[in-house]
Amino acid sequence: MSVEIGLNERSPTTDESLRLGMDDRLATPVRSRRARRQVPHGLGRLLGPVVLVALWFVATSAGWVDARTLASPAAVWDAAQRLLETGQLQDNLLVSLQRAMTGLAIGVTVGVVLALVSGLTRVGEFLLDANLQMLRSMPILALVPLAIVWFGIGEEVKILLVSLAVMFPIYLNTHAAVRGVDSRFVDLASTVGLGRIALVRRVILPGALPGFFTGLRFSVAIAWLVLVVSEQINASSGIGYLMTQARNIGQTDVIMVGLVVYALLGLISDTLVRLLERKALTWQSTLQSR
Incomplete structure (x- = not known):
């Protein structure tokens, strides 16, 4: 009787320890996966640039690339500090930002308006789409x-080139997204009695947002890209102008500073557009998570 009781007393403890041990072993991969998921997405996106800079540093330090062809990261850093001290980098960067933002705003506005006119009306498509496709094929x-x-x-030609490229x-x-809205949603909107304006505002425009943001990232x-070239054509300011002046006197470190600035x-x-897209398309991520 005592032996039986002793066994009965020990067995729950043994079973519990085995179960806890099994749970710990099963939970270990889950914890490791959770630990991997805890790496911030923004930090993970920096991995590629960090590796690229490391390769650049190794190539220049080992002498695989001539310093006159490609300046080292240290030389580029020194050149950037020199330009910051003289104020040249800040002044030219501000000019480039103004040109890019102005051209981007004009191009995005015109592109969206043309896409809606062409995508929502048959007459608009007949009048606009073929002409825009021909212009798009021109460099x-x-x-x-x-x-x-x-x-x-002057400034007008540079802003015009950026606007055309962005448009x-x-x-x-946006045109493809407008035309690609699910017809079932349109039929449902008609069933509940939505007018044309309400249909565009509540169904077509939200459905076209993913395509718009894809185009915005490209734009x-x-x-x-276009600003780099336009600022090297009869310009007197801007990062492109700074690079042109450096090219004329063979300052590869200053040229690399300009390239790094454009890359950054x-x-x-692109990161800002992705954040804006994530905020605007919260409904899409919610549906995809189901």
């Missing part, structure tokens, strides 16, 4: 000579 930079003839060599990705992606990157601007602007 934007090939229009530089004609733009200079029309607008001179087409916005138009294409932001293209804006900086592109990364920051």
Whole structure:
């Protein structure tokens, strides 16, 4: 009887310890997966640039690349500090930001309006879409000579080039998103008695937002690309002008400073667009999580 009681007293403890041990072993992979998930997304996105800079440092330090061809990160850092002390970097950066933001605002506005007119009306599509597709096939930079003839060599031509380059990705992606709205939602809106304006505001525009943000990400990157070239054409200010002056006297470190600035601007602007997209499309992430 005593032996039986002793066994009965020990067995729950033994079973409980086995169960706890099994739970700990099963929970270990879960904890490790949770630990991996806790890495901030923004910090993970910095991994690629960090690796790129490390490769750049190794290539220049080991002598694989001539310093006259590609300045080292240390030389670029010294050049950036020198430009900051003289105020050249801040002044030219401010000018480039003004040009890019103005051109981006104009291009996005025009692209969205054209996409809505062409996507929502049959007449608008007939009048606009073919012409815009022809213009899109032309290289934007090939229009530089004609733009200079029309607008001179001032600020207008640079903003015009950025606006044109930005407009087409916005138009294409927004137009495709407007036309790609699920017809079932349109039928449901008609069933509940929504008018055309309410249909556009409550169904078509929210449904086209993902395409709009895709075009906006392309447009932001293209804006900086076109700005680099436009600021090297008869410019007297801007990061592109600073790089042109450095090229004339062989300062590769200053050229690299300009390239790094453009790269950082592109990364920051793309991150801001992604954050804006995440805030605006919270309903989409909620549906996808179900």
